[in-house]
Amino acid sequence: MAPDPVLEVVVTSAEEAVTAVAGGADRLEVATDLHADGMTPALAEFRRVRASVDVPLRVMLRDHGGFRAAAPERLRDTAAALRAAGADAFVLGFLTPGWALDLPAMTAVLSAVPGCRWTFHRAMDHAADRAAVRRALHALPGLDTILTAGSVTGVADGLDVLLSEPAAPAPAVSVMAGGGLLPGHLPALRAHGIRAFHLGTAVRHGGWNTPIDPAAVRHWRGLLDGATTHREPYTHAG
Incomplete structure (x- = not known):
């Protein structure tokens, strides 16, 4: 039997975490400054999020706009x-000025969290050579997820790339689709074997600075669980 799909939602606060979990999120990415692709949250806010929900959390480690450390x-x-x-x-996920994997930076940061699992985020979409980055990642322990849209501009432009690459590029490593994800993308991605999906603005109807809509999270949960279809319209309040 295929594993249940994973729905991950990006949150910036304990309040957003509670809302996302109430809507059906399985896992949360905790970050701040989402307009800048996400930065490391304050330690105090992480503690608030951790105390507010009991689902798995993934915490952003990023200190600069762009994908360099x-x-x-x-x-x-x-x-x-x-x-x-x-x-x-x-x-x-850190890249060099030439858009290759920055192994020294990755190794330095990961050395502080031995034994922890981690996601290589959308730095993959900015890499000069996706296949080379994927090969280089195999040298790093703990990787279990690659978050990618297939394109810098999002899944709409990167769908063909996602469908041409393996959904499980290495043992114990899987692809998570995210970045401009739309309901209409799900059938092809699911058929390809992708089982994890990452949402940000898709559950915020006014952009990164607006709150998560729990009804939107529930709608995506229904799509992934087969309770609704991508043709079913969704109208949010407000």
Whole structure:
């Protein structure tokens, strides 16, 4: 039997975490500054989120706009503090100025959270050579998810790429589709074997600075569970 699909929602606060879980999210990505692709949340806010919900959390480790590590040593210290506060899974991904995987930065940060699972985020979509980055990732312990839209501009432009790549690119590693994900993308992605889906603006109807709509999360939950179809219209209040 195929595993149940995973619905991950990006949250910035304990209040958003409660809303997302009430709507049916299985897992949360905890971040701040979402308009800048997500930065590491404050330690105090992570603690509030952790205390407010009991679903798995993945915490963003990112200190700079773009996909380069501005200060890996400082970020390593931040990761260690988050780990000490109860974080056990993370989201990160750093590229060199030439858009290859920045192995020294990745290794430095991951050294602070040994044994933790982590997601390589949409840095994959900015890489000069996706296949080379994927091969290089195999040297890093703990990776279990690659979050990608297939394109810098989102799933609408990257769908063909996602469908041309393996849904499980390595043992114990799976692809999570996210970045401009639309309901109409789900049938092809599910048929290809992708079982995890990441939502941000799709459940915020006014952009990153607006609250999560629990009805939108419930609608996506229904789509993934087969309770509704992508043809069914969704109208949010307000």
